[in-house]
Amino acid sequence: MKNRTIIPMCMTGLPKGIMIVPVLFLVLFACSCSEDVIKVKLKNTKPRIVIEGTVTDRDPAMVRISKTVDFFKPTTLPAVSGALVTISDSESNVYTLKEIVSGIYIAEKLRGIEGQTYTMNVFAEGVEYTAVSTMQHAVVIDSLSQDYDEEDELEIHCYLTDPEGIDNFYRIRLFRNGTAPGGITPDSNYWFSDKVTDGKKIDYYFFDTEDFEIDDVITVELLTIDEGIYDFFMTLDSALGDNSSFGTLPGNPISNISNGALGYFGAFTIRSAELTVK
């Protein structure tokens, strides 16, 4: 209850450092709140195809294909095997991805190049799905630093300089000793645009650091993404389950893939920096 953000400030597209929204609204009423697990009857659904495809300038290109399941079934999605998956670039080079594990397709040699537009084609179970994403120019992390706020709580600052005159979209994520502490949730993973910070030096800071210890190795990754990926992840927030009847209107995220596939296809750059907590 305490952590539920009533005003998802990410909706404004602003960097989170400036949007500390302590959830106080319900503090007053918290005393009389209670939670119970209940039985809810939900309808059965027709399975739909889910595609998650990425091209980066660091790791091999990968496409994962699966299907949705009914809400109260175990969350082990049936993999879609035997699909024909290709990715082509602006220069018409076509890469065919190889299925290495059931439902996971990889092009070992394909690394993205800044400025190139990539097209993904997936032919699965008789239907063709396509999506397009452009790899934006990389923005580097200028530096990382650590600091303590008034209450002596650790803050990890990440500095970057936004290129002026271009609409930039970012994803920033933090790893503590190699793992992301909050998963996809905003605690250690965030998407923002340069709507109010175009051309500025941005100080993005992580303050959800309660568990961090001295000598922890903190890695921060900065991804420059295109608007399609940004829209997908911004709207994904409305489908992350825990605000289905309170908060913003629930809905399916905006996919950039054709023919009704869920998920996204994105080409992005990754830059990272490391810091050891002192």
Add this chain to the structure above:
Amino acid sequence: MKMYLLLTALLFFPGITRAQSTFTVSGHIRDAATGEELVAASFYAVEVKKGGIANDYGFYSLTIPSGTYTMRYSYVGYKTKEVKLTVKKNIKLDVELSEETIVMEGIVVKGETEESTVTSTEMGTTQMNPKEAETMPILFGEQDIVKTFQLMPGVHEASEGNSGFFVRGGDADQNLVLLDEAPVYNPSHLMGFFSVFNSDALKDVKMIKGALPAEYGGRLSSVLDIKMKEGNSKNISASGGIGLIASRLTLEGPLAGGKGSFILSGRRTYADLLWKLSSKENLRRTQLYFYDLNMKANYLLGDNDHLFVSGYFGRDVLSERDQFGFNWGNITGTVRWNHLFNDRLFLNSSLILSTFDYQISAQSSGSMIDITSAIKDINLKEDFEYYIRSGHTMKFGFNVIRHRFLPGEFSASSTSEYNNLKLEEKHAYETAAYASHEYDVNDRLKVNYGLRCSMFTVLGPGTVFTYDEYGDVFDSRKYSRGKVIKNYWGPEPRLAANYMIDQSQSVKLSYSRNMQYIHLLSNFTSSTPLDIWHPSTSIIKPGTADQVSAGWFRNLAGNKYEMSVEAYYKDMKKLVDYKTGAEIILNEHVEAELVFGKGRAYGTEYFLKKKTGKFTGWLGYTLARTERKFPAIDNGKPFPARHDRTHDVAGVGTYVLNDKWTISASWVFHTGDAVTFPSGKYIIEDNTVSLYTERNGYRMPTYQRLDLGLTYTKKKTKRYESSWNFSLYNAYGRKNAFFIYFRDNEKHPEYTEAVKVTLFTFFPSVTYNFKY
């Protein structure tokens, strides 16, 4: 031009046949103890069975043939007064009625009015004096008149404990909430748990959910018309109360030797003051409070002129020291001038200011940043009432509102890290002219017909964007200052008829068309202060609603009981909804985030009220359906609106045990709201993502709740009175779902589970009230 012709025609048609031998009895009806004008008190000439109700300023006028009459004046809760009159010339007669508080053999007798809901043409209208709600059970010890209205058929609360409301299937922004004629854009405090209306300062509250009379307009569904007290013009008095979370104090008294009066009323919550004593650091650093200030003064300039000045100022503050601040509130101001041209023509002129704004500020690495948004209105109204002769009353007038929309501004104290961003201000004029005629066709049939013509003009400077199907900017065009960007207008006919079957029962029929030119943009499922009002544009078209309703009204047991059955059908067009994850805040292309569709609502409302005696109260039942249809949502398949409730029952009862103790109870039972739950799921980056297959395809569990109240009146003398109100909210501890969310099971993360959050079970509160 057409409008003027019509006005003229309407003006002269009924008035021409005034016989030589008729005279006018007119004046004001007031409260004997305080001098307050009694809104809608009734007057009646017994011999000729003619009468009516006093207007919003207590003014009445009746034109009758010469003769000797018994004039009967009455008002709910007041002693009826009869005056013998010989009418040979025009008579000006001010009447004072005294409150019926004398307990005869332990029975409180409340006055009855001649003019009741059975005889008027109004439908779907509830009028209430906040005093009537005084002894009802209340949440947090704060009396809230809006919550009392939520217990009426056809009116729903926005969510548990919330003062937001939906009327007959309309959306939240389709209610026109007026405080002394000034629109209140965000009528709630503390995320909706309280309304901004401090009952101590209120005189009369009226809700119209059916056909609106022609003098009202601008919203599709309802009007909640709230009038502040004028203040005691006879004695200085003070009253107040101490509740669980807030305190109130009201001062009122005469001005200029009784030629006027004033009232000052304030309220503030103090939960945060208690937190300061808390041992928790983060609580001590937190501020969360609201306050309200109501002020009003009036002055009689002469026999025919009366000046009123009133204002409201309220603010919510939520902050964490130095780090974060969020505050919002409404300001309204009204200057009114009543002028009597003669004993039959009454004019009220009003100049009204109304604003709502919010401000969020936050500390961000050395820079203070602010986000603000506001709507600011200036409004001029001229309302004439012409009492042509007995059985003919005309109302006509016009209204000009200048809207200024400030959709959003982002500013930072240091520009090294941020660029300031200011969305374009928008300017618009909303104008309307109206005329209506209430006409007693014969002894049985009474009609009220009227026409309102409204117009909305969006003016430059401004940029108009057009968007392609993906919501990307396709084209833009700049308009300079004063240039007309877009103009809309439309006729809004209104009709209401009442046919008396006999003395105690009637059938009524009404039709109205309403237009709405400003829209509230908020894609939250609960009420928040982050309201952004947006004018109609070439993309956002004005909303329209057509409503027909029919009803049967009946008085029972000599007007002790009143009952009604009403059926309505409402057709709404050009409603606004949102694309998934729509960005509403600080988005200059917000119009590209909207989708448009239509809706309809229909239902029947059953109502039984006991108005007098030791036991008073009502029972209401609504059977209704509310649907929406948007081409962009679920492929245009109709879906239930979130506030669609098939069954809705509410019962309220107050029983006076003796002159010290009063007990009360209210009970509600309704179908759960429609809600969007996921039907399937999938995984993105190892996180469970919900798959939604239809909008509002599920239902929240059935809701029911019993509240109990106990009022102990300590001393009741002429000079001093005090009382204690004890309330128990949700007395049988029903675990109603406030909301339901889904999460991965902690032990078996491959399974998802549904979690119900319950807000209040057994919530007691106590309030102490006093009056000098």
